[in-house]
Amino acid sequence: MHIPDNYLSPSTCISLATVMVVVWRRAVDKVKNEFNKRKFPLLGICAAFSFLIMMFNIPLPGGTTGHAVGSTLVAILLGPYAAVISITVALAIQALFFGDGGILAFGVNAFNMAFIMPFIGYYIFKLIKGKSENKNRNYIAAFFGAYISINAAAFLAAIEFGIQPILFKSILGFPIYCPYPLKVTIPSMLVPHLLVAGVVEGIITAGVYMYVRKLSPEVIYRKHESENSQLRLRPIYALIATMIILCPLGLLASGTAWGEWSVEELKGLIGYVPQGMQNGLSYKTIFLDYVVTGLPETVGYIISAVLGVLGIYIIIKLINKKVLVVRDR
Structure with missing residues (x-):
């Protein structure tokens, strides 16, 4: 679902x-008002979770692959506006350093996965x-919130792909960007997500929500919550460490x-390279x-x-100090 450049x-x-x-501006204002310094690290923890869960590729029908995103889970734990920031940071690290999603297409990927997914997932859950x-x-609600939200995001991505050959053609009638029309993009995106990726997203969301609810229930988002409750983060840190170790799966x-x-x-699929891809943005x-x-693939994946x-931690720290200026309550 990470749309590349061009x-x-x-x-x-x-x-x-x-x-x-x-x-983003609305999300920053909401988080500034709702989060204090004690709770602010959760933004980074949830961004790290989303980043890591997206490294666990799964086979999908048609010989392609996909992955969970975690947007609905983050929205359930932190609220939808905080999820916007967390998922955006995860997507930024992926695009800038790992080539997972385009630079020019960053806003589109954020729209699908950092905005549409957490808001739809959160309100379906509620x-x-x-x-x-x-x-x-609660667990059933988490499952269906996640299942519906990832399919909504996949549908939007299919629309974004599919309108390109309608709107942008060369003088010879060839697509300039994505060459596949809506009749191809919609089933190609939706069928694998409806059958497999959505189910995986739902199971992971419900499972991790169950884990957090049992071991760190004070983390879960409530509009009117106690400011003095102690956050138990060790179980969540343990989950992140386990995901890093297992990510080569x-x-x-x-x-x-x-x-x-x-x-x-x-080019191997359609026999030519669309003009917009030949002359488009190239970011290494x-x-x-x-x-x-120089390192084995498994070791490189863990590194x-x-x-x-670490990159997510640094960005969240910068947001804390330079943008949000979160005040003590």
Whole structure:
């Protein structure tokens, strides 16, 4: 679901990035008012969780791969506006250092995964949960919130891909950017997510929510919560450490995610390279595809996971000090 550069027109990318600027500003204001210094590290912890869970690729129907995102889980734990910031930071680290998602397309990926997913997932969760404190109903609500939200994001990505050949063609009638129309992009994106990726997203969300609810329930977002409750973060730190160690399992899924092909792969599929991809943005990342040159793939994957988490920690610290200026309450 990470849309690379040059699959979408610059105007498409700029339009959704403009929407995200408004969302980011609103999210910063909300988090500034709701978070104190004691709770602020949770933004980084949840961003690290999302970054890591996206490294666990799974095989999907059609020979492609996919992954969970964790946006709904973060929204349940921190609230939807805080989830916007956490997921945005995770996506920024992926794009800047690992080539996972485009630079020009960053606003589009943030729109799909850092805005649409957490808000839809959170409110579906609240709708199904209601005022009930029954734990089984809570877990069911978490599952369906996550399942519906990732499919909503996949549907939007399919629309973004599919409108390109309608709106942007060369004088010879060839697509300039993504070459696949809506009749191809919608089933190609939705079927694997409806059948597999959405189920995985739901199970992970419900499972981790169950884990946090049992071991660190004070972390879970409440609009009117005690400011003096002690946060028990050791179980969550243990979860993050375990994910770093196990992340090479994501290498077991072979194949490329749909819509994330390299120029060479796309040429092999359709027989030519669209004009916009030939002359588009080219950004070279340091650890492309989580590979560390000269090291075994598994070791490089773990090192990339550690570096990604460290990068998230640094960005969250900078946001804390330079942007949000979170006050003590």
